Each structure stands twice: as C-alpha cells, then as structure tokens.
Amino acid sequence: MNDASNNPLALHLDSAVDNQRETVLIDHLTQILADRLADRSGAPHKPPWTPRDHVVVGVLPAVAVPPRHLSAPDEATADPIRRPVESLRGTQAPPVLALDFRVRTIPGRRTAQLAVHCRFALYLEDIASYAEHMEYLRGDEAPSGAQARPGELLGVWRRHDVDLPDLAIEVPLGEGDLDPHALSEAQQVLDRAVRRAVDAHFARPEARRPLTAGPQGRQGRRRRNVLPAEAMADEDAFHRHVAALLDRDAAPCAPQLVLSAHAQALDGGDHLIRVSLHNQSDTAQSDWQDLSVYDCRFAVLPGDGISIVPQRFHLAPRDYRLEELAEVIGRGTGCAAVPDGSGLRTETLPVHVQRTVVPRQAGVRHPQWRELADDPAPILDSVEVAMARYSREFAAACRAAQQLPHHKAIEADRAQFDDEARRFGLGRECLDLDPDLKRAFQLANAVFARVNDGRTYDSWRLFQLVYIVSHLPALAAREHPQRADLRAELDHTDVLWFPAGGGKTEAYLGLILTALFYDRLRGKHAGVTAWLRFPLRMLSVQQLDRTLRMLIAAEELRVERGIGSPHDDPFALGYLAGGAGSPNDLHWERGWWRGWETEAAATRTGTFAEDHQRDRLVITCPYCERDSVRLRLDTDAVRLHHECAACQRILPLHVSDVEVYRTLPAIVISTVDKLTGHSWFPEFTAFQHGPRHRCAEHGYFSFPRFGACLAGPSHCTAPSRGYPAARPIKDPVPALTVQDEMHLLKEELGAFNAHYEGLIAELQSGAGSGLPSKVLGASATIEQYQDQLRQLYGRRPRAFPAPGWTLGESFYTTTRPDLRRVHIGVLPHKRRKADVAAIVQGELLTEIARLQEEPKTLRERLALHGLPDSDLPRLLFPYEVSLAYVNSKQHGTQLDEELGQLSDDLQHAGLDRVEHAVLTGEVPVPDLAAAIARVQREHLDTPRGERLRALVGTSVLSHGVDLERLNLLVLAGMPPTAADYIQVTARAGRTHAGLVVTVYDPVSRRERSMFSNFLSYHRLLDRMVTPVPVNKYAYFAARRTLPGIVLALLHDAARDPALKPPPEGADYSKDFKRWWSTQRPLLDPWLERRIPACYRERVEGVNGRGLENDLVARIMDTWRQEERPNLNKGAEEKRTAYLFLQQPLTSFRDIDKSTSFQSLTSSQDAFKALATNTADSKGGEDEPQS
Known part of the structure; x- marks a missing residue:
C-alpha cells in the first residue's frame, strides 16, 4: 500500500509550467487537509486536544x-460484518x-x-x-x-x-x-x-x-481526574503529587x-x-x-x-x-x-482529478476576431475543409465498429456531426446570399476584438465559431422566408451543451450581436432583437455586465460605421426582473425602492445616490473602467439611470419593468417568470406588434395610462391632438430567444413555462411577418434533452456540439494533461457536515495566509520538482478566495459565525482578518453584484485584511458566477442533483487549477452511497445527470395557466382593429366589460381558435396528438364552463385579471405560495388589496407587484 506511488496529483510533464506549479500547491493543500482531518503529521497535541473531537476520517x-439481557436476540447474535x-x-x-x-x-x-x-x-x-x-x-x-x-x-x-x-x-x-x-x-x-x-x-x-483515591476517599477507589490545588504550586510539587497519586497498577x-x-x-x-x-x-x-x-x-x-x-x-x-x-x-x-x-x-480521503478540455485546432486557421472582421472567408474555408476531413475520419471509425455492439450508436453520432457540417455550410451560403448578414457577422467580430483588446485571447474557440455560423440561416430566414431550408431552421430548438466555463455565453452573445447589426442593416430601427432568459433567481449579474459591455461597444461601432439611420434607436439593454432586485414601476414601493414620492424627495435633497449605493446593478463603468457608477433618478424623464460620476456617461441600461416597455431595448434580459407579464401588462404586446404611440419625453406605449403615456398623468400631459403614432417597426418579433440554464426548467416551473412558450409562439404567429423567434437554449448539464425541449417549445430538438467517437475528443475539443480541478471526498465520523466544512475552509484560508507570510515550504516543494519558485505572491493570490457552499440558510449562518471566529484568530496570529460575505437567495441582486465586483477588482496591492477572502453561498452562486480568484470550494453536503453538483463545482477552477472538497452527510444514505462510489461518480459525472422532469400535459398546471393565457390573448386582441377593441385596451374591467358585452360574437370564436393553439405543438409531429388532444379538450371545457361564465359578472373588480375564477399567475413561483397554510383566497385578496390601495393613493394608477 504505497500511497506515494498512487498519488493522483503526480505532475504531468506535458502540462504547462504554471499549471504544474498550481498542482504542487494543490497537492500541498491536500496534504494539509489530510493532516488535519486524519492527523497524519504525527505531532503531539497540547491539551485540550482529543482525537475523538479532531480525527474525523x-x-x-x-x-x-x-448488557446481554437488554439486547434483542437478533442484535446480540447477528454478524454486523455481513449486514x-x-x-x-x-x-x-x-x-x-x-x-x-x-x-x-x-x-x-x-x-x-x-x-x-x-x-x-x-x-x-x-x-x-x-x-x-x-x-x-x-x-x-x-x-x-x-x-x-x-x-x-x-x-x-x-x-x-x-x-x-x-x-x-x-x-x-x-x-x-x-x-x-x-x-x-x-x-x-x-x-x-x-x-x-x-x-x-x-x-x-x-x-x-488514572489517579488513585487520596486521603479523602476510600482506599483503591478512583476519584475524578483532579490533583489537589497544592500540586500546582510549582513544578516539583506537581511531579511529587503525580508520582504519589498515579495508579501504576x-x-x-x-x-x-x-x-x-x-x-x-x-x-x-x-x-x-x-x-x-x-x-x-x-x-x-x-x-x-x-x-x-x-x-x-x-x-x-x-x-x-x-x-x-x-x-x-x-x-x-x-x-x-x-x-x-x-x-x-x-x-x-x-x-x-x-x-x-x-x-x-481503502481510501478514506478519495481524490479525483479532472483534466483540462481545450479547443482543438483541427488544422483550422486561427479564428481571430480581427481577421474575421476583415474577411471571414479564409478562416471559414479552413473550418469547412476540417469538418469534411473529420467526417471522413468518423466514417472510418464507423466502419471499424461495424461488428461491434455500439455500431448504431456511433453511426448516430456521426450523423449528428454531419448535420452540423451541413448547417455550417448553409450558414456560409447565407453569408454569400445576403451582404447585410455578412456585414453584420463582420461587425460582431469587430465588437469582440474591440472589447477584448489587450487581453491574452483574441479569437473564437472552434465550437463558438461553428455555432454562430450554423445559426445564421435562422437570421437570414427573416429576410428570405421563401427559402424553405432557411425557414425550417425556425422549427428547431437548439440547445448548446458545453461544460460550465467553456464559453457558452460568448457563443450566444456573438450570435446576438450579429442579429443586432443585421436588424439595423435590414431596416429594423427599433424594438427587441434578442430576449435572454434565465430561471428564477439565476439571473447572473456577471452576465448582465458582460452583455452590457458588448452592447456599448456595438453601439459605438454602429455610430462610427453609420449603420442604420441617425433616427434609429440606439442599442440598449433592458433588465426585466422587477421585484426585490429592481423596481417594477417607479411609482410603487417595492423591495429597496421606496416609492416615487420618497425617492423624488431624496433626489431633491441630494441623498438619492448615497441612499442607493448598495442597489446598483453595475459598479464599474464600462466606458472609463472606474468604480464610480451611481444611481440617479431623472424626475423629468421618470427614469432610473446608472450614471458614471467620473465620466458623466449614462449607461444604456433600463432596470425597471415599465422603462423596458417604454424603450423596447435591443436586448432584454429577464427571469422566465416574467413571461407572466403578458397577462398583467398589456404593453408586452409591443414585443410582437411594436408600439402604437411614442411620447417625445417618456417613450413608447400602446395603451394610454389614464389618458397619458406610461409615465402617468402626474408626470405627463397628453398633447391636445393626442400622442403621435409610433413609427412602425419592421418585423417586431425578437429574432432570437435564448434560454440559459435550460436544465432548471423542470417540474411545475417547466410546465408553466411550456404553456407560456406556447402562448408566445401563438402571439408571434399573428404578428409582424408571422415568423417565430429562433429558440436557443444553453446548459452545462442535460440528459435526454429531447423530451424536455419537445414539451417546452413544441419544436424539433437538437443539441450542439456533436461528440466524437473517443472519450474526451471531438472535432471541437481535446483533453490536455493540465490539471483543471481536484475533487476530494470527506465522510466524517461523529462530526456534522457543516462543522467539518467549516474546519476545511478554515484550514485552507489559514494555510494560504501562512504561505503568503512564510513561503519556505512551498519553495522547497517547487524546487523538488525543478519548478521556478519566483513570484509566489502571484501564484498564491488566485487561491485566496474560498467558497463554502451550503444547502440551507441555517448552515450558512453557522459557517458565517465560524468565519468570524477564524478571522479573530488569524488577526490575533498576525495573519490579518478575513473579510467574508454570505450570499443566499434572500440577498438582493445588487448586494450579490457588489460582492462579485469586489472580488474582481481587488488585487495584490489591496491590503490583505481588506480583501474579500471567503464566501458562504447557496444555489444563488451556482450559476453564472465566473471569478478567476475563486479556486477553493468546500461543499457542506451534496446538492440535490448531479446537475446542481456540476454547476456548483464549476465555480472553482475556471482559469486556474481548482480544489473542491465535498463533505458528505454521514446520516444520509444517499450521500454515504455517493461517497462509497466517489471515483465512479466523478469519472462519469456528466452522465450522472438525471433527465429533466417536465409534464406540460398535467391538467393541474394547465388549469393554473389558463386564465393568464386568456388574458394575454385578450390584450393581443386589443391590438386588432378588426375586433373593435377600446383604445384603453382590456386591462381594466370597465373597458373590458364594455368590449366583451358588445363584441362577444367576434371574440368568442377568436378565443376558441387561439386558446387551443397555446397548448399544442408548434411543429406538427413533434409530440403525440393523443395527450395534447386530451389536455386541450379538458382545458376548453374549463374555459367554457368555468372561466368564460365568470367574465360575465359585474365590473366591481377594478382590473380584468380579478374577474377570472382563478387569478392569472403573477409569477411561476405562485405554485409555492399555494402550498402555504394560508387560504388561496386570502393570498389573492392581499395581492389585490396591495394593488388597489396603491392605485387609490396615486389617483387611480395601479400596477401589480409581480
């Protein structure tokens, strides 16, 4: 049993020197943990140390x-070894x-x-x-x-x-x-x-x-382990009393x-x-x-x-x-x-090593952004040649496997790759077909070159370039719908499946930028081009910042190159996530927003920016790179700005829901539950039809708010001749819908989302060109994705990129020996998982600080392997920040307290205090943004005691957080699923080699089994992901979505002059009832046709008709027998939404509320009262707080 010869962290000489140095450091940290958890150093321990409390593996x-007479017969006699x-x-x-x-x-x-x-x-x-x-x-x-x-x-x-x-x-x-x-x-x-x-x-x-009894006890009877007080008088007295009282027998x-x-x-x-x-x-x-x-x-x-x-x-x-x-x-x-x-x-501290997956060159000309911006043909030619060559090699592998059991599987993989090569070729054809598309592609590459100027990378990864070009036909279809092969691309939902940290965001951002420029070049002067959606609470502030920077560079380039008309709307970003993180409407109090009157007063007194220092979504200015962005309320424009105090630039970022409706920014980022806004906010109809009007001061709108624009009558007086009509938007439907973290759309959330996706597809079919958005997904963890995509979108499912026929190798990637991530498993004895996680995080923090002060040990280890020992502060700096991941807020509180004690101990030892932060789902998004920005901007010149060095977080940190300095991760128990585990552990080791320590729960049978199978589980980790459970055919879910879908359809009907709608639309019951009572013969057949379409597949043959027919029949019975009759009741309700028997969903989290011990009716009444009372206080204006 030679542990040294079995060291999985033995250096690989083909890996990069920096990676070898990091491997030596991680190996050292691993041994430190082994010494702490198993006490393998052999050093004696001073009182009050005991092995019972400190040795845990x-x-x-x-x-x-x-006693035998107290034991059950089977307990006393059964052999525990065989059980x-x-x-x-x-x-x-x-x-x-x-x-x-x-x-x-x-x-x-x-x-x-x-x-x-x-x-x-x-x-x-x-x-x-x-x-x-x-x-x-x-x-x-x-x-x-x-x-x-x-x-x-x-x-x-x-x-x-x-x-x-x-x-x-x-x-x-x-x-x-x-x-x-x-x-x-x-x-x-x-x-x-x-x-x-x-x-x-x-x-x-x-x-x-033990001690024998003294003069005060019976002879031979042992006393408590206590010496008389005089024994401690001096050393001689101590030895004398010990010698006299020690029971040598x-x-x-x-x-x-x-x-x-x-x-x-x-x-x-x-x-x-x-x-x-x-x-x-x-x-x-x-x-x-x-x-x-x-x-x-x-x-x-x-x-x-x-x-x-x-x-x-x-x-x-x-x-x-x-x-x-x-x-x-x-x-x-x-x-x-x-x-x-x-x-x-046996191995009680098992170790698994993940190697680094890197882009494969495959004989492709280096895909530099600048060269692609100048002339994409040479690079794209080389990709096409390389794909053809790889296809021939794949065919040879298939022939070699003809007599093997997996022959059909390898043939299927080859067919998937050949289809990717076909679509890449079709994308190249579109570049030749449409000069505007070619120019848009070149401009997108120019943006990437500009944003990344001066960085160590200057090109696409191979899979990113192929991904973008392969989806150009979906963009070209909007200008060339007569081409059936291009139009067919809109009938597919394509999911980008790539490991976390591999570059998925950049891939779809490259496509989005191409779509932005293409829209402007083909005459779309305004409106939404791309809608980027995230699951609940997973909207990443880092991705928001990254998208904003790209958008700003794109707008600068658009102006420089004269793209579009001078009157076109500038590119802007909408953050459609109103709630705790940003306001729904600047009129109403919500989360950190205190309501218009209070905030306007703070603006007048000059305290607004300081009051909201913690509420900024962006801290570092993308224009001047200074940490000087502040919030400013423009009381005339009724706008909440992110403005740089240094360069005085206003960021093109709209953070309240109503501002997004008023500006229709080119890119909208939202959570998926904002799809329910189609029911509650009639202005969502502009996403399909474009706006009706434009107020010169306050932007777009389609339905007047009490006779005024969306700013409301208290801020805007309608012109005597009415608001002018908005300039019609060409093809107003967003060209792209991108659903990130798609694996999280499951269970009730997935079912609700599926029905609203059906609604959006139906709305798009009757608007603009009639073409739907191209739906794209992205995930690092999917399994059996086909059924999920079919149910969510009713379109043909596809995944990209295709795998190769050899593990770890494909056309796009290869595996290098460089260390990417080290996993260590700990199954503690006696101690709770949170206790041991705190010990591990404390040991890692302490050892890094000690090495920063006394690097001799690290120098010796590097010298032993012939590695340079220069610039050790630079080597250690990326390992300063550790994250402890917890599954409960209670454990988060415990680790927070442990870090506080550790900070005091380290400060007492002269190693500086440990600044730390706890980031859970209850933390507002701006606070999360501030913590991330702090880690990003701190550097070696920042005093160590002022640097943020420890984080405690829940699932809110498991997606979209990309920090170069976060390379030490401790998990207090396993996350609920393998997909969650992959996402969490991918936070470490994204740029540098990472160390992940998982402390398993010894009380959990599931986690004990995972520990026993530690090596197999990690070797097959990507395939341990379970299929995503979605059932769009569940009547319970459809019953909950029906009212919202009907109301959204009514808002859409209010944009159709043929249905003779009131100018105010259908939002308020007095307007709706007048319309409903007079135009019922028109509306009834219109709804009878469109409601079923929302629950059916969009592409024929994707899903079986049987289940769909059953669901549609039941949901139409519910509409005819329950909901439609309820709309005939009196107009005592202020808003049309409250006429329904079941009120429309305000978010996809409504299902959670209904499981509380309060009655559903009281919850609805509270919501209704909140909206109504607020409206009354504002002279009749109201807005739901969704």
Whole structure:
C-alpha cells in the first residue's frame, strides 16, 4: 500500500509550467487537509486536544454495548460484518471499514489466498508537562468560552501508527459459512501488534494513567481526574503529587480490532469477497482510555491463481465511449475502493482529478476576431475543409465498429456531426446570399476584438465559431422566408451543451450581436432583437455586465460605421426582473425602492445616490473602467439611470419593468417568470406588434395610462391632438430567444413555462411577418434533452456540439494533461457536515495566509520538482478566495459565525482578518453584484485584511458566477442533483487549477452511497445527470395557466382593429366589460381558435396528438364552463385579471405560495388589496407587484 506511488496529483510533464506549479500547491493543500482531518503529521497535541473531537476520517470507534439481557436476540447474535452498512444505522453494531470485490480463481480451487496490508493509529496519552498545565490554566490553549478547572490532570495525546504489511488470509469458497473470527493466524498478528503498541506506551513513566483515591476517599477507589490545588504550586510539587497519586497498577486495555473475510458464490464461477475491519471494543472496558482506532486503512492483494475482476458500476450509462470508465475495481463501505497494483485498497480521503478540455485546432486557421472582421472567408474555408476531413475520419471509425455492439450508436453520432457540417455550410451560403448578414457577422467580430483588446485571447474557440455560423440561416430566414431550408431552421430548438466555463455565453452573445447589426442593416430601427432568459433567481449579474459591455461597444461601432439611420434607436439593454432586485414601476414601493414620492424627495435633497449605493446593478463603468457608477433618478424623464460620476456617461441600461416597455431595448434580459407579464401588462404586446404611440419625453406605449403615456398623468400631459403614432417597426418579433440554464426548467416551473412558450409562439404567429423567434437554449448539464425541449417549445430538438467517437475528443475539443480541478471526498465520523466544512475552509484560508507570510515550504516543494519558485505572491493570490457552499440558510449562518471566529484568530496570529460575505437567495441582486465586483477588482496591492477572502453561498452562486480568484470550494453536503453538483463545482477552477472538497452527510444514505462510489461518480459525472422532469400535459398546471393565457390573448386582441377593441385596451374591467358585452360574437370564436393553439405543438409531429388532444379538450371545457361564465359578472373588480375564477399567475413561483397554510383566497385578496390601495393613493394608477 504505497500511497506515494498512487498519488493522483503526480505532475504531468506535458502540462504547462504554471499549471504544474498550481498542482504542487494543490497537492500541498491536500496534504494539509489530510493532516488535519486524519492527523497524519504525527505531532503531539497540547491539551485540550482529543482525537475523538479532531480525527474525523477512518475512525472505527469503540461502542457502548448494552448488557446481554437488554439486547434483542437478533442484535446480540447477528454478524454486523455481513449486514449491509445501511442497516447499521441506529444500532449498536460497530461501524465497518470494508471492501467488496469480485474474484476469479483457477477451477476447482476451494480457497482464495489474499494478502492484507493494514494501517491504523492508536491514540494514547502522556501526562502533560507542568508548563503545559500552566499554559492551559492561563487560558492560552483553552477552547473559546471554556472554563479551565484548577488541578485537572491533563494529557498529551500521542499517535502510535501500526503498519502490518503481510497478513495472509485464506477465504473458503465453498458452501460452508466462514466464522468471521476464524482467520486466527492473521488475527493473532493483528492482536499482538495492537498489544505491543499499548504495552510499549505504558512502559514509559510519562504514560498517563488514572489517579488513585487520596486521603479523602476510600482506599483503591478512583476519584475524578483532579490533583489537589497544592500540586500546582510549582513544578516539583506537581511531579511529587503525580508520582504519589498515579495508579501504576492500572492495567491498560488494547482495542479489539477484528479482521474478517467471507465469500459469496456468483454466477459463472466467480465469487464476491468482502474483507473488513471493525472494532469490537466496549467502551465499558476502560473509563480512562480511548479504545477507538483511527485513520484505518487497508489494502488487499490477490494471491497466485486469483485475479480481481472489475465490475460494472450499476449507474453507468450505456455509452460506448465510457465502457472502461464504467468498470470499478470494487466497492467500499466507509471508504472508496481504489486500485492498488493488482489489488485494491481503502481510501478514506478519495481524490479525483479532472483534466483540462481545450479547443482543438483541427488544422483550422486561427479564428481571430480581427481577421474575421476583415474577411471571414479564409478562416471559414479552413473550418469547412476540417469538418469534411473529420467526417471522413468518423466514417472510418464507423466502419471499424461495424461488428461491434455500439455500431448504431456511433453511426448516430456521426450523423449528428454531419448535420452540423451541413448547417455550417448553409450558414456560409447565407453569408454569400445576403451582404447585410455578412456585414453584420463582420461587425460582431469587430465588437469582440474591440472589447477584448489587450487581453491574452483574441479569437473564437472552434465550437463558438461553428455555432454562430450554423445559426445564421435562422437570421437570414427573416429576410428570405421563401427559402424553405432557411425557414425550417425556425422549427428547431437548439440547445448548446458545453461544460460550465467553456464559453457558452460568448457563443450566444456573438450570435446576438450579429442579429443586432443585421436588424439595423435590414431596416429594423427599433424594438427587441434578442430576449435572454434565465430561471428564477439565476439571473447572473456577471452576465448582465458582460452583455452590457458588448452592447456599448456595438453601439459605438454602429455610430462610427453609420449603420442604420441617425433616427434609429440606439442599442440598449433592458433588465426585466422587477421585484426585490429592481423596481417594477417607479411609482410603487417595492423591495429597496421606496416609492416615487420618497425617492423624488431624496433626489431633491441630494441623498438619492448615497441612499442607493448598495442597489446598483453595475459598479464599474464600462466606458472609463472606474468604480464610480451611481444611481440617479431623472424626475423629468421618470427614469432610473446608472450614471458614471467620473465620466458623466449614462449607461444604456433600463432596470425597471415599465422603462423596458417604454424603450423596447435591443436586448432584454429577464427571469422566465416574467413571461407572466403578458397577462398583467398589456404593453408586452409591443414585443410582437411594436408600439402604437411614442411620447417625445417618456417613450413608447400602446395603451394610454389614464389618458397619458406610461409615465402617468402626474408626470405627463397628453398633447391636445393626442400622442403621435409610433413609427412602425419592421418585423417586431425578437429574432432570437435564448434560454440559459435550460436544465432548471423542470417540474411545475417547466410546465408553466411550456404553456407560456406556447402562448408566445401563438402571439408571434399573428404578428409582424408571422415568423417565430429562433429558440436557443444553453446548459452545462442535460440528459435526454429531447423530451424536455419537445414539451417546452413544441419544436424539433437538437443539441450542439456533436461528440466524437473517443472519450474526451471531438472535432471541437481535446483533453490536455493540465490539471483543471481536484475533487476530494470527506465522510466524517461523529462530526456534522457543516462543522467539518467549516474546519476545511478554515484550514485552507489559514494555510494560504501562512504561505503568503512564510513561503519556505512551498519553495522547497517547487524546487523538488525543478519548478521556478519566483513570484509566489502571484501564484498564491488566485487561491485566496474560498467558497463554502451550503444547502440551507441555517448552515450558512453557522459557517458565517465560524468565519468570524477564524478571522479573530488569524488577526490575533498576525495573519490579518478575513473579510467574508454570505450570499443566499434572500440577498438582493445588487448586494450579490457588489460582492462579485469586489472580488474582481481587488488585487495584490489591496491590503490583505481588506480583501474579500471567503464566501458562504447557496444555489444563488451556482450559476453564472465566473471569478478567476475563486479556486477553493468546500461543499457542506451534496446538492440535490448531479446537475446542481456540476454547476456548483464549476465555480472553482475556471482559469486556474481548482480544489473542491465535498463533505458528505454521514446520516444520509444517499450521500454515504455517493461517497462509497466517489471515483465512479466523478469519472462519469456528466452522465450522472438525471433527465429533466417536465409534464406540460398535467391538467393541474394547465388549469393554473389558463386564465393568464386568456388574458394575454385578450390584450393581443386589443391590438386588432378588426375586433373593435377600446383604445384603453382590456386591462381594466370597465373597458373590458364594455368590449366583451358588445363584441362577444367576434371574440368568442377568436378565443376558441387561439386558446387551443397555446397548448399544442408548434411543429406538427413533434409530440403525440393523443395527450395534447386530451389536455386541450379538458382545458376548453374549463374555459367554457368555468372561466368564460365568470367574465360575465359585474365590473366591481377594478382590473380584468380579478374577474377570472382563478387569478392569472403573477409569477411561476405562485405554485409555492399555494402550498402555504394560508387560504388561496386570502393570498389573492392581499395581492389585490396591495394593488388597489396603491392605485387609490396615486389617483387611480395601479400596477401589480409581480
């Protein structure tokens, strides 16, 4: 059992020098953690240290065995070694360290000869010195808040390692049952080794024993472990009293560590063998010793004529590329099973290494942005040639696999790649077909070159370039709808599936920029070009900042090159996420927004910017790069600006919902639940039809607000001749819809989203050119995506990019030996997962700070590998920030308190305090933005005590957070799903090699199983993702979405002159009732036709008609028998939304509210009262607080 030779962090000489240096650092940190969690340094520990409280892995504790007459017969007699580990929970049976593995022997052999190499540690006490007693009594070593007891005899725990390399055992393979204690010879060797270690320790005079009774007690009876007060007078008195009171006759016990093995016959003549260690010591045997055994490890080596046969991991997917990874050497209990030569061994701190996936050159001309901006043809030619060459190689691999079981699978993969090559060729054809599209593509590349000028990268990754060009036909279809092959691209939903941190955002941003320029070049002067959506609470402030920077550069280039007309709207970004993070409407109080009157007063007194320092979504100015962005309220324009105090530039960012409706910015970023806005805000109709009017002061609108524009009558007086008509927008439907983090659209959220996606598709079919948006998705974690996409969008599903026929290799990527990420697993004994996570985070923070002060150890380790030891501060700086991920706010609070104590301790030790932040779902988006910006802008010149060095976060940090300095990650328990785990762990190691430590919950059966299968789970991690559960056919979900869908359709109908709508639209019941009562013969058949379409597939044949027909029939019955009759009631309700039997969804989180213990009616009444009361206070204006 040579741990050094099995080091997964051994340097790979083909990796980059900087990566090797980072590997040495991570290896050092890994050993630091091993020393802390398993105490492998061997150093003695001062009081009050005890192994019971500090050694947390590899522990086989002594157990309290109840008297036989109190034990149930099966508990007293059952063999715990043969019982599944899960059955040991909650019993008195001892914990087990075990390996299960399959063996194959020479036919006819009756026994299996195995060699077992055992290692473990005993902890035995010495008497602490007088100086250590006095140090403890002074409080230097006392635990925080503890009260030292004068006269207590203290011990110093010493570790005694026992190493038994040659324990030979024979395991019977016949039908007879093996007594687990029958391995007598090996067991005797084990017993003697334990006894020798105990006897050798207690042969020393300083060994700590119990005290005998003093003059105040009965002779021979032991007292509490307390010396008289006079014993502490001086050192001589201390030694004199200890010598007099120490019970030298007390006989020490030796832990009863038992080695067991048995075999079970399997089909085919193989056998399943289980070798285990367990501790049969009874805590009642000694009240003054620790009979637990620590840091237990063992290895098993098969003898002659025996081989260990790998088994298939039961969760491994059937993928021909993964066949080798799908095999496991064995399974551990209380450990992971890892290969060790021709045998296997236990590993209580398992390590898995992820290598770096990098773009493949594939003979392609370097895809530099500047060259593509000048002339894309040479680079695109080289890509097309390379794709053709790879297709031929793929075909050869298919021919070689003709007689193999996976032949059909590899053919399917080849067909997927060939289709990508076809679409890339079609994209190139579109560049030749449409000069405006070609110019737009060149301008998009010029923007990327400008934004990234001076950085170390200057080009696309291969998959990004192919992705963008392949989707150009979807843009060209809007100008050339007569081309069936281009129009067909809109019938597909394409998901970009690429690992986290691989460049998905840049890929779809490149396509969005192309679409922006193309829209302006083809005459679309205003309106939304791209709608970028995120699941609930996953809207990343970093992606907002990245998109804003690209948009600003695009607008500057548009003006410089004279793209479009001087009267065209400038490119702008809309942040449609009103709620806690930004206002819905500047009139109403919501979250941090205090309402118009209060905020306007703060503007007049000059305190507004200071009051809202923490509420900025953007801190660093994209124009001048200074951290001087502030919020400013423009009371005349009724606008909330992000303005730079340094350069006086206003950022083209609209952060309230109503401002987004008033400006129709080129890019809109929102959460998915903003789709419910189609029901509550009639101005959403401009997303399909464009606006009706334009106020010179306050922007677009379609339905007047109490006779005025959207600013309201208190801020705008309508012109005597009315507001002028808005200039018609060419093709107002957004060209692109991009759904990021698509894997999170599941369950109720997915079903609600599917119905509203059907609504949007139906609305788009009757607006503008009649062409739908091109729907794109992106995710790092998908599995069986086809059904999810079919249900969500009713279109044909596709994934990009296609895999290759070899694991880790494709046309787009290859795998390098450079270290990307190191995973370590910890299954703690006795301690809770949050406690141990706090220990791990504290150790990492402390060691990095120590190395910054005293780098000698790191220099020596680098020199040992012949690596340069220069500029160590630069090497250590990316490892300063650690993130502790928690699954509950309670654990977040605990780790926050632990970091506070650690900060005090480090400051006391001269290593500076630790600035830290807790980021949960309750933290406002601006606070999250401030913490991220702080990590990004701090550098080595910032005093260490002022740098943010520790984060505690929940799932709010698991998506879209990309921090170069975040490379140490600790998880307090596993996230709910493999997809969540992938997303969380991808926060570390994005630019530098990362270290991820997962502390598993020992109480959870699921997490114990994951720990036992640690290596297999991580090798197959991407395929551990479960399919996303979505059921759009659930009547419950459709019943909840029906009212909102009908109301959105009514708002859309109010834009159709043929239906004779009121100018004010259908938002208010008095206007709607007048329309409904007079135009019912027109509206009824119109709704009868359009409601079913919202619940049906958009492309025929994508989904089965049976389930759709059933759902449509039930939902139309509900409409006709329940909801439609309810619309006939009196107009006592102020808004039309409240006429429905069930009010329209205000967000996709409404389902959560309905599960509370309040009645649904009271919740609706509260919502209605909030809107109505606010409206009354504003003279009749109102807006729901969704």
